[in-house]
Amino acid sequence: MPIEFEIPESVKNQSNLTEMVAEQVIRKVSRYFDEHEHERPWEYINFIWPFIQQMEAANLKRSLEVKKNGHGKASGNGQKKQSTFQVRMIHMIENLSWGDAGIYLCTPSSALAGAAIQAVGTPDQKERFLDRFTHGKPKWGAMAMTEPQAGSDTSNIQTTARLDPETNEWVLNGEKIFVTNGSLASRESEGILVIWATLDRSLGRAGMRPFVVEAGTPGMTVTKLEEKLGIRASDTAAIVFQDCRIPYDNILGSPELKKPGARTEKGFKGAMKTFDSSRPWVAASAMGIARAAFEFTRDTLAAQGITIPVDAAYHELSAIQRDLLDMETQLKAGWLLTVRSAALMDAGQPNSLEASMAKVKSGQVVTRITQKCVELLGPLGYSRELLVEKWMRDAKINDIYEGTGQINTLIVARRILGYTRKELK
């Protein structure tokens, strides 16, 4: 396909819907859930769930078909069936986060667990773990990677998975922290968690594998709900695994181990593939918050007579007008990088570099824009009467989770230089 910037028609329709939801369902309770940290936005959850089920069903059906027919091959009518899943996701997430990023994170869906299973799971595993998101009550999927001693340094994961040959079960032991939707997925719904654990710590990354744990599995306990700077509506849990037993078939990817540094570190590569879809999501969420702050500030200033002049000579602009133009351009830059990273994935092309680029840029953009908006609005910006100060707090997480800005910059740097992890530390 040649260069094109047209939003697909189907995505446009869905986008109109999520815009409406953000405005009429989410925004009005934004402040309430910021100040009632561990309450759940049920009105939103119940409202969005039917739409999520449809998306999950379509995505599951498609991925099972692709597996059968081979990726990207012509389907029955000779037409290449191009996925729009990622593009849909980023438009949806951008809109919902415009409403409230914390509440968006409470969206019942397979989320990161789904992305991991889609990336490395077998067709059977996809059926077994993802079908639940297409019917019944709202459910959540969660991913547990970070531990108290290891965040960005994923090779230092210490949660262990041991095979019990007698029962043919995996036995998990360890502690996971900062699990988004950890409580919702593990004990408040019939959800699933993808847990990263090591089969052999001496192998570093090569020994790591993702495992699926279903809600309510004995030995899995939520020990803490975090209290945060922003996205307070979002559930962030610490979870302890104590002799937590799961079926043998719950391992994602091959249980066979390779030596460290071997060409295929399949376990770790699985995690990286998850990031290929999750980083554009985070970037999209960041852009939603940034747009919310920008639009509000622009409109508030316009009401005071400070507008963005169209096509004016640069030297005739005031400092505030220049700030507004700069923010508008930054929004565009972050969003287009995000769109590209998602569209490449839909087209079945590699997007790791582009996903990290989008993540870096949008993390910077949302931080800069929201801080600038608080500044421009003076005491109003700082006041909890408005949402601007909250957007500035919500913004910051986007430069941290799914790989900090620094980690993603490092990834971009390694890719453009053709360097390994050893060559560029």
Added chain:
Amino acid sequence: MYSFDLSEEQRLLVETVHRYATRSLRQAARQAEESSQAPADVLQSAWALGLLPATLPEEYGGFGEHSLLNGALYVEELAYGDAGLTLEILAPNLVAIPLLLAGSEAQKQHYLPLFAGEEMPKMAAAMLEPVILFDHRKLHTTARRQGDHYVLNGSKAMVIHAADAEWFLVYAHDEEAGSTQAFLVPADSAGLQVGDRNLWMGFNALQNHTLHLHDVQVGVAQRLGGEAGMDVTNVLNSSRIAVAAMGVGIARAAYEYARDYAKERVAFGEPIASRQSIAFMLAEMAIEIDATRLMVWEAAWKLDQGRDATHEAYLVARYAADMALKVADGAVQVLGGHGYIREHPVELWLRNARGLFTLVGAVMV
């Protein structure tokens, strides 16, 4: 649908121009700069690529259609080779594109075929003026209507190819219409005088002069716009896209040079690229270049679709200006002392990045 793939035709265009830019422009750039002279054979071979005729419709002697997106693609490649020579090569576009977008049918029929010949036509555009705080909406050069002709007065700066031009496209403030108007003025008009050659921090090979107009008479038929003035929007958008694409091209050249240098230059026993302080600079450059290119493409694509993207074009021209300067500066920094030496091209690219937006970018934003 979103898509970022080049069509087969575009790929061929980019490859052809890229090859030309790296083999001819890049090679000729340093000597052209030092001798303040663009080599005629290089310019002639650029003209032979047929880039401008490819954007003109058949009925006017061309063999294609005006596409800002295609323009952005090849301009980035040219500027990747050398931005100074690119301005030389694109100089005829500054007359042809306004003619195409704002000229009358008779003007197009008469003048556009001149841009499809084997030789680069001797035509020069005169927009910029020797003032600070330049604004194309408020030109100091005036056009006063007197019956069936206008009288032009004022001075123009940075008129590329002025010395041997046979025609000038002069922008002036139409006092009657109260807006900007453009006129095709023969070089031998009484009262028209080519002034001194301008010398700058960069772009030294660029043949450009001041132009003085003293009671120059030009017929109404030579006016591009109608009674109400000329709609410059499309012309400016076209230039904005081109200048932004040039910014991307300069930045990409500087970034790639710095990247390759950093991988070879060893300090403290390792290539400097294996240090985060250098590697992160390079990563930021790569991200900014991609972001800017996407903005250029989006604005160009929208305009090609006949949609309004004036604001987008305006924003990206500004953004590309900052980005190109920052990236070129970063490239000099990565090379350290060597970046400051004229043996390497990065110092030239830093000067060019600044100049592009002072001299050309100022016209649009």
